[in-house]
Amino acid sequence: MKNTEVAARKNEAISRGVGMTTQIYAARAENSEVWDVEGNRYIDFAGGIAVLNTGHRHPKVIDAVKKQLDAFTHTCHQVMPYENYVALAERLNKLAPGDFAKKTIFATTGAEAVENAVKIARCATGRSAVIAFTGAFHGRTFMGMTLTGKVVPYKVGFGQMMGDVFHVPFPLEMHGISVEESMDVLDKLFKADVDPKRVAAIIIEPVQGEGGFYPVPRALMKGLRDVCDEHGILLIADEVQTGFARTGKLFAMEHYDVVPDLVTMAKSLAGGFPLSAVTGRAELMDAPGPGGLGGTYAGNPLAIAAAHAVLDVIEEENLIDRANQLGARLKQRLESLRAEVSQISDIRGPGFMVAVEFGQPGAVKPNADFTNAVRLKALEKGLILLTCGVYGNVVRFLAPITIQDQVFNEALDIIEASIRECAEEAKS
Incomplete structure (x- = not known):
């Protein structure tokens, strides 16, 4: 099965009013990772739009639902x-x-x-x-x-x-x-x-x-x-x-x-x-x-x-403390890019509800094109991101708070590389 095949069926069967950020069709998921119908693996920094603070299929959640299902x-x-x-x-x-x-x-x-x-x-x-x-x-x-x-x-x-x-x-x-x-x-x-x-x-x-x-x-x-x-x-x-x-x-x-x-x-x-x-x-x-x-x-x-x-x-699992730790690490990595990426106009958010806002180089004026370019670049590298904002110029990060350290580090590298590459391409 191919994503494109399912997408073609979707176009015939589902109202276009249901917008979709990607055309990646999920087949299975675990904590912060998702695999599509073609077997490609992605790191999920969308979390079903803030639904998965405890990750995909947390064992304790699944066990509780199974027990209720039997009742x-x-x-x-x-x-x-x-x-x-x-x-x-x-x-x-x-x-x-x-x-x-x-x-x-x-x-x-x-x-x-x-x-x-x-x-x-x-x-x-x-x-x-x-x-x-x-x-x-x-x-x-x-x-x-x-x-x-x-x-x-x-x-x-x-x-x-x-x-x-x-x-x-x-x-x-x-x-x-x-x-x-x-x-x-x-x-x-x-x-x-x-x-x-x-x-x-x-x-x-x-x-x-x-x-x-x-x-x-x-x-x-x-x-x-x-x-x-x-x-x-x-x-x-x-x-x-x-x-x-x-x-x-x-x-x-x-x-x-x-x-x-x-x-x-x-x-x-x-x-x-x-x-x-x-x-x-x-x-x-x-x-x-x-x-x-x-x-x-x-x-x-x-x-x-x-x-x-x-x-x-x-x-x-002390997820409140974990959210503060993860958010601090993410903001620190984003801050390290400020000096060389002139499109970064703000980095903000409490805990692990973090966002980066992009503007025109050296200005606050919203830059939705650059923002979407970062999202697409990250997607190519296997990281799912969401944008938001009235002007569509903000990337929001909604990874599970339960994300594994090694997967989080991998995601940080992708975020940094994606922003850097988009900034270099914008110069050319």
Whole structure:
């Protein structure tokens, strides 16, 4: 079987709306390595877009799922509930930020978690408006893409977005937007467009994912908390991409002296199995009536079992410390290239949520062509990378935190060689 053969079949069978970063068709995977249908081996620095913090097929995760598979695979928790759903909610209630009583619900995708968080916020406050940020990504459902602060490709052709959603510029000092300006726009929004007493929630990613791996400045997060407290608005932390040790904390909000009212999570929660959650203040989570929340597949028992194993692995293998170590090594290697690669305009990210941004030589102006060239060069050398950012000029690194040292070193060499070669080619 050839990748090209499967690609031809894909073109005939699957909507072109499902975009694909590569035309490499996976056949098997183990930890940080993937083999395609032709037997070619790749190092995976995409991690299913931040889903595989514990790696492909972690033995503990696979064992937990096998045991659950031998018991039962589905009853629908709303029809016949099961204890491991309750136990996982108890664990997340203890682990999520905030020293107050919490409750949890489970869903299937990150977009569903966001949708449910908005539903809970609206029900608990009796308000309807929601504020998000430019560059944000919150999903592809209608509310999710309305909240998302990027038009192409997420909103193009889908008509009118949901009402009562407003966007504030995300502060990017290197691109000329300060925290003060963002907060000023928020203040003007309250004066010109929406009464703050009609705003149910402000939703923010502690580190923007699709938007470019930009961490939220501390001053902005504190400012948002103050505004929320002043006006009775709920603060929702979208931890779908940042959660579960990726940033060197279990949750990225732990980097701030700010506690959200609701937290959305998904991706690496269940090590590759579809599961998402909303955890928040108990009185808020109890606002919707019975039947107002849930879903047929929400909290599937196989995914719940996987999530228990993921939390065990994070603790037993010290993945929080590991994320900080790996991230430091990656940033150090990237920093070593700054002096000779004039296209590098920024290197950033907490823990192992690291990104490098490329600009025009010696300038901050985005350079998407160079960024994509680096991605393709690395792919030729057997390393899968992802780009991101509103301008498509950022390479984000999402390797499993469990990556083997020798494989990580190999990947670092490929990253360095790819950037160097692209820089040399740009000179010619």
